[in-house]
Amino acid sequence: MKLISSNKKLVRTLSRLIGSHSEATFAVAWASSGNSVFELIQEHSSRITRAVIGTHFYQTHPDVLDAFQGKANARFVLQPSGVFHPKIYLFRSEDQWEALIGSANLTSGALCINSEAMLLIGGAGNDSTSVRDEIVSLIARYWEMAKPIKKSEAAAYREVWSRKQPALRRLAGQYGSSNTEKPLTASSVMSMAWDRYFNAVKADQHHGFENRCELLAAVACAFAKHRTFASMPLPLRKTIAGLPNVHESRWGWFGSMRGAGYYHQAVNENNKHLSKALDEIPLRGTVTRSEYEKYIAEFLNAFPNGRHGVGIASRLLALKRPDQFVCLDSKNQRGLCRDFGIVQSGMNYDRYWGEIIERITDAPWWNSMRPKNAKEAAVWDGRAAMLDAIFYEE
DSSP: OEEEOSHHHHHHHHHHHHHHOSEEEEEESOBOSSSHHHHHHHHTGGGEEEEEEEOGGGOSOHHHHHHHTTOTTEEEEOSOSSOOOOEEEEEEOSSEEEEEEESOOBSHHHHHTSOOOEEEEEEETTOOOHHHHHHHHHHHHHHHHOBOOOHHHHHHHHHHHHHHHHHHHHHTTBOTTSSOBOOGGGSTTTTOOHHHHHHHHHTOSSSOHHHHHHHHHHHHHHHHHSSSSTTSOHHHHHHHHTOOOSSOTTTTTTOOOTTOHHHHHHHHTTOHHHHHHHHTSOSSSOOOHHHHHHHHHHHHTTOTTOOOOHHHHHHHHHHHOTTTOOOOOTTTHHHHHHHHTOOSTTOOHHHIIIIIIHHHTTSTTTTSOOOSSHHHHHHHHTTTTTHHHHHOOO
């Protein structure tokens, strides 16, 4: 009897067992491809008599279903009552049997990074032992409750699995494409309930939250009144764009774009691509990633010679939809990135959505009900853009 508690030892042990025994059966809650143990199982698939794999929470990779699709020696528990959660591996030869029982699934996480504990037991091959026979009987019961996977079922599972992945990664604290995992609870601002968030915004010492709300309300009226950004008067376009103008003294609030020369020219000349880009962003409802990507694609058309950036793009987004977007600029980026636990340098359009906007839309304060109090409701209507009031640094 041995206790196996390290990933490397677990991989070595499973690899030895698969390679040295003539028969293998196992039942696991989840499995994933792309690791050496799964590749070894596929290589010695003729030795597997029964493989039972669960799919609850869409944690099993669809490649696993494809690999065993149409195979008589594998079944899946697709819709369990409760959670199908065993981790049992049994290996037998003429002269010996060995079993691994514990916490490790047949996943890359369990084999490479998770903290797992497995107990290795065994005995002579011709001995009938109660433990071995109970394991055989248990896997047989799991086998009866599972079923073979059809090609259509594997395809349907893959489609749903793909849609679930962003949410699953976010639950694990994985936002965007970076390898950094930081749950919302590790952020002082992202973990706030509405009351705390409102008080943090209200404590704005630089501009005053009521003046911020007035500016956002005026811009909201402009978008409601004018059919497009291009149809607005130049001073109003400059206010929304974060550029100096005589119409509005607060043009630089929520991110000044004074130094963006080519952008300034594009706004002055009423570049059609800026207006078309903003047309991709609806005035109501949650903005989807697809809508955001269409916005970025059209926005880039306004800058054939470059000189664009996340600051400019997010300024326009934050003023049209302050409930979902924040302008990320030089005055708030340091504090925001530090609190979010993300790298400040190298920010791009993909990272802005994945690492910032997805975090924001998971925050408790963002998902709170709209308050009845008028002042709180005004902040709630611009709650994402109001992050600038918390992280702004002179």
